[in-house]
Amino acid sequence: MEQRILQSYRDQYRDRGYFVVPDLLDETEIQRFRDATDALIERSRKLTGSDEIFDLEPGHTSEQPRIRRIKAPHRVDPVFDEFMQHPALLSVLTAILGPDIRHQYVKLNSKAADGGVPLEWHQDWAFYPHTNDSVLAVGLMIDDVGPDNGPTLIIPGSHRPRRVLDHHRDGVFVGAIDPDRAGLDFDQAVPVTGSAGTIYVFDAFIVHGAARNTSPRMRRNCFYEFMASDAWPLEGIHGEDMKIVLGPIESRGVAGQAVVTPRLAEGPVRLPLPRPAGQRYGSIYEIQQAMPNRFFA
Numbered sequence: 001m002e003q004r005i006l007q008s009y010r011d012q013y014r015d016r017g018y019f020v021v022p023d024l025l026d027e028t029e030i031q032r033f034r035d036a037t038d039a040l041i042e043r044s045r046k047l048t049g050s051d052e053i054f055d056l057e058p059g060h061t062s063e064q065p066r067i068r069r070i071k072a073p074h075r076v077d078p079v080f081d082e083f084m085q086h087p088a089l090l091s092v093l094t095a096i097l098g099p100d101i102r103h104q105y106v107k108l109n110s111k112a113a114d115g116g117v118p119l120e121w122h123q124d125w126a127f128y129p130h131t132n133d134s135v136l137a138v139g140l141m142i143d144d145v146g147p148d149n150g151p152t153l154i155i156p157g158s159h160r161p162r163r164v165l166d167h168h169r170d171g172v173f174v175g176a177i178d179p180d181r182a183g184l185d186f187d188q189a190v191p192v193t194g195s196a197g198t199i200y201v202f203d204a205f206i207v208h209g210a211a212r213n214t215s216p217r218m219r220r221n222c223f224y225e226f227m228a229s230d231a232w233p234l235e236g237i238h239g240e241d242m243k244i245v246l247g248p249i250e251s252r253g254v255a256g257q258a259v260v261t262p263r264l265a266e267g268p269v270r271l272p273l274p275r276p277a278g279q280r281y282g283s284i285y286e287i288q289q290a291m292p293n294r295f296f297a
């Protein structure tokens with residue numbers, strides 16, 4: 001990728017906290033993601049409740065599957081895993097994070113046609129603070145995303161100054177910002193739209209959410225969490241249960257060298273603890289149920 005374009009991504013990432021790379025994948029490449037996602041959704045038909053892979057929307061049936069999240073699809077189908085070595089993705093990531101990169105989690109947020117559920121405003125940093133702030137997420141559009149099928153909404157510039165907004169309620173981590181207490185101007189939010197194969201890259205501090213899908217089309221976006229190898233998760237390296245989902249930390253290198261010397265930077269941290277009762281490794285959708293004051297009614 002041309003240096004001039006990469007420099008423009010660096011500038012946008014610094015100034016607005018996110019940028020869009022249109023059509024990073026071509027039609028043949030993205031069709032493999034669509035086929036893999038269709039096959040996974042097909043597999044969900046027999047489920048009557050969420051499990052370790054599928055987070056079901058209320059109203060899911062075998063006739064009309066409604067999935068809100070497929071957890072760690074890269075551990076189920078290689079197409080999601082192989083993407084992390086895509087040369088164009090790696091040139092974008094190294095322009096932002098430097099040469100040594102690790103991945104953490106991968107999640108596919110699926111919004112069913114006609115009502116697929118929204119996601120409340122939050123900062124990813126509130127969920128996974130690290131020893132430094134070289135932490136971001138990449139959203140990959142598997143379907144075309146327009147203003148009506150539940151795009152991610154981002155408040156440009158909300159990544160600075162570095163601060164972690166309150167995602168707690170009554171002393172419990174609810175994974176959502178109270179819209180009446182945050183002092184944010186939600187009218188500034190921008191829908192991130194584009195054709196399938198487009199990616200967007202956003203800073204872990206940026207305030208974002210996602211609208212309801214009011215269209216007759218699905219919206220399936222796959223999200224990859226990446227960080228500089230020297231950014232270490234402050235919640236610690238999870239135990240055996242989490243290793244099964246994420247893979248051991250030492251096997252999550254994406255590019256360059258793994259390091260065992262975290263870079264410690266000054267930064268705001270509030271740990272995402274305690275989780276709402278009954279939640280162990282619940283998805284954001286489950287955790288946000290505990291927030292009574294919702295923006296996306």
Ligand SMILES: O=C(O)CCC(=O)C(=O)O
Pocket residue numbers: 107109119124150151152153208209210221223284
């Ligand atoms: O689904 C979306 O558009 C936003 C995803 C997101 O912010 C998350 O899963 O943390």
